[in-house]
Amino acid sequence: MNAPPRILAIAGSDSSGGAGIQADIKTVTMLGGYAMTAITAVTAQNTTGVQAVEVLPAEFVAAQIDSCLSDIGVDAVKIGMLGSAAIAHGAADAIGNLQVPIVFDPVMIATSGAVLADGETIAAFRRLMDIATLVTPNLPELEALTERACKDGDAIYEAAAALCAQHGCHVLAKGGHAEGERVTDLLVKPDGSAVAFDHARIETRHTHGTGCTLSSAIATLLGHGQSVEHSVRLARQFVFKAIKAAPGFGAGHGPMGHQGVR
Template identity: 65%
Template sequence: MTKPPPRILSIAGSDSSGGAGIQADIKTIAMLGGYAMTAITTVTAQNTVGVQAIAPMSGEVVAQQIASCIEDIGVDAIKIGMLHDADIITHVADALTGVKAPIVLDPVMIATSGAALIDPQAIAIMRERLFPLATLVTPNLPELAHLLERNLTDSSQMAQAAEELAHMTGAAVLAKGGHTSDARIIDILYQPGEDARAVQFDHHRIDTPHTHGTGCTLSAAIATLLGHGQPLEHAVRLGRNFVRAAIENAPGFGAGNGPLGHHAVRRLD
């Protein structure tokens, strides 16, 4: 009998252009052999050059979507992306309390332009309610700096910050180094606990503007691999390989920061 695919729930915003958010998550989950379910937090009108409109869901509707999936289909792993506001964050936390599945939280807080995407109160509630539920948190450098209220520029500072955030929250932290000044892309995974350890992953920078949705894709890939039963470190390694391959196979769509080529990824090693 064929083993059923892992059931992966993405709780995130919708990207009308298909490059990020729920759409990127569904593509990633499907390409990695998972069964994708969604709880949409926000509807956006956006493309490769920016966001033109945004309409958040009510927290109650988001929570109902989560319950509809988990109570009937079940869930093997959860990815959380853009949550927008305190109402949504509170309802998501309530809906996930007691759920026995790994949770990958991508704390979408800072836009590429540097603008904050959620208000300070919402960030505080996210730290208080969602971080303790997470198996892994995946901040990029601006988000990590914002969470710790300090300036971060290179991988040595990022490593220390990842360790500090992990001990503060109890969750493993994957600090993403795409925004650092280092010559290569360096990501650092810190896992707290009795056998606390840090693992560094790195690869060459790919010279391309087509990186829209890399954070969404990475967190969805790691969640899917965890749903398959992979250990965290290996799930991160394979997830990074998936993202790199998707960047290398980007179709070149749009006038700005274009989408990845999820469909073209054939191997992860």
């Protein structure tokens, strides 16, 4: 039996289990990976919003990363909510020399609307994008990272391509915030070529943790040896199935049903 790919998730904890580290662990496990974690922040949150956040010391986050890397090792890394500029810089220092795929989800705002990254932290994202294999911003995040308006397909491509050129990474521009009955996610590669993934908009309130789940699924598939493009394709399918399997919990943006994916 082959050993499962070792996936390190660097992200915040979601007390209600729908997003963050909890979504990462469920996703990695369901996709046949071995999940490890470096928790950046502890949140009190549920489907209606984030009630409180305690950001951990950057040195402690770095110690968690080192504990995993020095003993278990790693085949891919997923980065989500960071919580502070110091943590972002510490994570970049800790994983900057790794020769494994790195997926960076530049989390700025929760599904509920809570702000999860200040300006200094967003500025520190640049170091992580420099070492990332793939960056997965939604459209508001892409606009913040590039200081460009992303109002149509051409503008989205140009912003994503600019980010690719600046940091030498792939960029998956997630189109869920755009208007219309269909959603287009655009994968732009470092050479400027692009692949669009289009689907009908799913009408549901059970979308808590979609970004976390997608990025950790991509990281796990990359850890299995899949290409970036195919990892994105398969990860999107996993997210769709998890949305359809949502258990219906909560009064707000409910969690998906990771365990129901078959």
